[in-house]
Amino acid sequence: MTTVMLVHGAWHQPSTWRELEEELRGRGYETVTPALPSAGADPTGDAHDDAAVIRAALDAIDGEVVVVAHSYGGIPVTEAAAGVERVIYLAAFVPDVGESMYTMLGMPQPADSSGLFPLPEDPRNALYADVADADAAVADLVGQTHASFATQVTRAVWHDVPSTYVVTDLDRSLSVEVQKELAKRAQDVRHLASSHSPHLSMPAELAKLIDEIVSAD
Incomplete structure (x- = not known):
């Protein structure tokens, strides 16, 4: 049985995947949703710390694994997900070695990456424009370390691992x-x-697409 690991983006928690998990389990998949330490009520660390959590979760799974990375989650997944069957980048960042979120957006690395990175000015519109219960989704958002956005990756698994965007x-x-x-x-x-956030606005359609991608391998 294939396990689908779902890696959340910035300011989010594993609970953001709840509806998609139900859809995937209905299609016969196991799911794993690691909690990244760079996001939370008291977030710590950077994308390398997130990658370590992802790697530990991958190492604990028996059998084939497909990783779905949403948004910021693409950065630590790109660092950590060697040896999986496929990485699916869902509206995600796909860094090469030496790149960070800043450089991928054509911006210089910040001199100071301490503290927290602020939410988008209008998170409801930016993140959940077509989500029916967008207010509840906004209420679930948490803090995110600035350091996670400034982390430069040291490996890029998409050079070796099959990937879908x-x-x-x-x-x-x-x-x-x-x-x-x-x-x-x-x-x-x-x-x-x-x-x-299609995992919230159209979880059934997203699960169907993931199943199509996995089944094609």
């Missing part, structure tokens, strides 16, 4: 133009007519 065509957070550039690093590109 899912572009969210109505995204108001990570622009479609940036996503399409990042998607050039994946072997396979798919599209969803959703905003930034």
Whole structure:
């Protein structure tokens, strides 16, 4: 049986995957949702710390694993997910060695990456534009370390691991133009007519797409 590991993005927690987990389990998959230490009520560390948590969770799984990385989650997954069957980047960052979120967005590395990184100015619109219960989703958001955004990765598993990029065509957070550039690093590109969080706005459709991707391998 294939296990699908779901890695959340910035300001989020594993609970963001609840609806998608139900859909995937209905299709016969096991799911694992690690909690990244860079996000939480009292977040700590950077993307390397997140990668260590992901690697430990992967090492505890028997059998085949497919990793789905959402948004920021693509950074520590790119560092950590060697040896998995496939990485699915869901509106996610896909860094190469030496890159961080800053450099992927064409910005210089910050001189100071201490403290927390603020939420988007209008998180409801940026993250959940087509989510029915967007207010509840916003209420679940937590702190995120600035250091996680500034981390430069030391390995890029997409050079060796099969990868798919899912572009969210109505995204108001990570622009479609940036996503399409990042998607050039994946072997396979798919599209969803959703905003930034299809696991909340269309979990059944996303589960179906994940199943199609996995079944094609």
